[in-house]
Amino acid sequence: MESSANTRPPAPPRRGPAATEQTRAAILAATIKVIAQRSLSGTTVERVALAAGVAPGTVILHFKRKEALLVAVLEELAREFEQARQAALAGAAKDPVAALNRLIDVTFDPAVSDAAKVSVWYAFWGEAGSRGVYLERAGAIDNTYQADIQKICADLARRGYDHVQPEAAAIGLVGTIEYFWQEIMVAGPGFDRARARRTVRAYLASLFPQHFTATP
DSSP: OOOHHHHSOOOOOOOOHHHHHHHHHHHHHHHHHHHHHHTTTTOOHHHHHHHHTSOHHHHHHHHSSHHHHHHHHHHHHHHHHHHHHHHHHTTOTTOHHHHHHHHHHHHTOHHHHOHHHHHHHHHHHHSHHHHHHHHHHHHHHHHHHHHHHHHHHHHHHTTTOTTOOHHHHHHHHHHHHHHHHHHHHHHGGGOOHHHHHHHHHHHHHHHOTTTOOOOO
8 A cells, every 4th residue: 555655746836035026026017007007096906916917815925915015116116216327327427418318318218217117106296195105215216316416417517607506407407307207107108218318408408508419
């Protein structure tokens, strides 16, 4: 008679850290899509699970509750943007023109600013109940971003542009970029990123004509 050990069905394969991380990433990506389609209030664990192709229990296993999932999405986007921004500025500390050009390019990189991701940023900022979460989790990154741009504009202003106020120049630059980010939400994949980059550089050319060209 065969022992029970020989007839026992094989144990299911264990899920390693890589598989766990892949599942978590898939849930976050699905949440971004659901928020873009349904807003924060319309996002549910069930809808996220359906979009991610997992069971609702799997979403709960990774994030415990919906509120923690939403915060995790915001933190992931903030981390992604900050890493891309820092990488763009690396090696350009003494070249303000290169620094601004790199920031413009990375800001309109589809990997950072596709329509769904931009929708998440504005969902947190636009819904009153989530604005505090936004300021707590991403406010410091926004402030650093603004300060860095102002510092770069101040560096350029010292190169023959005494009439330029760095703070006003930085606010105008960020405002121009924000305008196009809102357009991304409306236009989706059809958004003209080349036009956006040209327009932002045309704004800079109006301030720093010896360093930027308003290309038609």
